[in-house]
Amino acid sequence: MTQKITIVENILSANDQIAQKNRALLDAAGVFAINIMASPGAGKTTFILKTLEALQGRLRLGVIEGDVASSIDAEKAAAAGIPAVQINTGGDCHLDAVMVANALPALPLTDLDLLIIENIGNLICPASFALGSHLNLLIASIPEGDDKPYKYPGMYRGVQALIINKIDLLPYVPFNMDYFRQGVEILNPGLVTFPVSAKTGEGMQAWADWLVERVQTWKQDLSR
Amino acid sequence: MHELPITQNILEIALRHAEQAGAKEIKQINIVIGKFSAFVDDSIQFYWSIIAQGTIAQNAVLHFERVPVEFTCLDCGTTYEPQEDAFACPHCLSPRIKITRGEELRVESIEIE
Ligand SMILES: Nc1nc2c(ncn2[C@@H]2O[C@H](COP(=O)(O)OP(=O)(O)OP(=O)(O)O)[C@@H](O)[C@H]2O)c(=O)[nH]1
Ligand SMILES: [Mg+2]
Ligand SMILES: [Zn+2]
Numbered sequence: 001m002t003q004k005i006t007i008v009e010n011i012l013s014a015n016d017q018i019a020q021k022n023r024a025l026l027d028a029a030g031v032f033a034i035n036i037m038a039s040p041g042a043g044k045t046t047f048i049l050k051t052l053e054a055l056q057g058r059l060r061l062g063v064i065e066g067d068v069a070s071s072i073d074a075e076k077a078a079a080a081g082i083p084a085v086q087i088n089t090g091g092d093c094h095l096d097a098v099m100v101a102n103a104l105p106a107l108p109l110t111d112l113d114l115l116i117i118e119n120i121g122n123l124i125c126p127a128s129f130a131l132g133s134h135l136n137l138l139i140a141s142i143p144e145g146d147d148k149p150y151k152y153p154g155m156y157r158g159v160q161a162l163i164i165n166k167i168d169l170l171p172y173v174p175f176n177m178d179y180f181r182q183g184v185e186i187l188n189p190g191l192v193t194f195p196v197s198a199k200t201g202e203g204m205q206a207w208a209d210w211l212v213e214r215v216q217t218w219k220q221d222l223s224r
Numbered sequence: 225m226h227e228l229p230i231t232q233n234i235l236e237i238a239l240r241h242a243e244q245a246g247a248k249e250i251k252q253i254n255i256v257i258g259k260f261s262a263f264v265d266d267s268i269q270f271y272w273s274i275i276a277q278g279t280i281a282q283n284a285v286l287h288f289e290r291v292p293v294e295f296t297c298l299d300c301g302t303t304y305e306p307q308e309d310a311f312a313c314p315h316c317l318s319p320r321i322k323i324t325r326g327e328e329l330r331v332e333s334i335e336i337e
Contacts, residue, residue, distance in 0.1 A: 013237075154261065182312065
């Protein structure tokens with residue numbers, strides 16, 4: 001006799017549980033973590049290095065660099081004086097909570113205020129895998145085109161802030177900002193958005209100021 | 225590639241619940257996947273044939289319910305499936321939308337013996 005058992009369990013609940021443990025560890029160390037997601041080449045690494053500059057020492061930064069195989073990005077961060085850990089996923093197209101849990105002990109967490117995790121360049125699945133971060137950040141970039149919210153809605157749903165990078169290229173690339181923003185607004189109403197150029201530095205100050213305030217508010221709430 | 229961890233999770237969930245129920249065999253697993261979740265049933269099926277080997281779920285049929293995306297307009301209440309390149313309400317053109325279906329990713333039930 002076949003018997004039917006109702007389950008109704010989220011398929012990613014195991015990952016979510018480990019993400020919660022990561023979050024607890026970060027909270028205990030007083031480290032605010034950002035999960036940066038974007039397509040390959042959107043400017044994640046450049047943006048992280050420019051963020052370091054714009055912070056001007058206001059927050060102590062560490063990074064986890066996710067890549068399929070190389071360690072180029074971690075070397076760039078280390079060269080800029082940031083404590084950096086490389087995760088190579090060996091083919092996986094996203095970071096997951098276990099990979100981050102394994103990387104955290106390699107960082108001097110008690111000496112950090114801010115941890116930036118550069119996820120694998122991919123617009124499809126990173127959004128499904130929680131890492132335990134306090135802020136999920138998406139970097140869109142002008143050359144990718146204005147239709148990305150429509151093509152990758154899941155990515156735009158799961159973030160709490162949006163960077164529009166490479167605005168220095170707006171004069172050269174067709175990009176309908178209104179069409180782009182309408183798609184974003186529908187998927188994620190009121191999403192905090194910063195148009196920047198990680199190349200020229202335009203807009204980076206506004207982002208860094210917002211971030212400092214956000215981290216400070218978070219720290220105050222923690223100590224309450 | 226990213227369906228492998230999903231498939232492992234499905235197996236783990238199914239086995240755990242089957243064991244609790246004292247099952248000898250899992251006949252079918254009913255899975256609900258929304259169109260906005262980024263997973264493909266063919267790939268899950270492919271990994272399944274490899275990783276379920278040697279478990280009481282190895283002959284289980286994976287049954288996928290694919291849920292289309294449904295938007296509900298917060299201004300006029302129209303529910304609709306959005307077009308690929310336009311999301312606003314087709315009735316009143318409002319951009320104030322709630323996504324009411326299409327983001328599911330869960331194991332709904334198992335059928336055991
Ligand atoms: N014009 C312009 N180029 C930029 C900007 N930001 C980054 N780039 C360039 O874009 C290219 C990719 O930048 P990366 O920072 O390596 O991008 P990424 O997202 O880290 O790339 P992966 O880690 O390989 O996915 C480099 O050639 C950067 O110099 C920008 O604001 N404007
Ligand atoms: Mg990079
Ligand atoms: Zn309407």
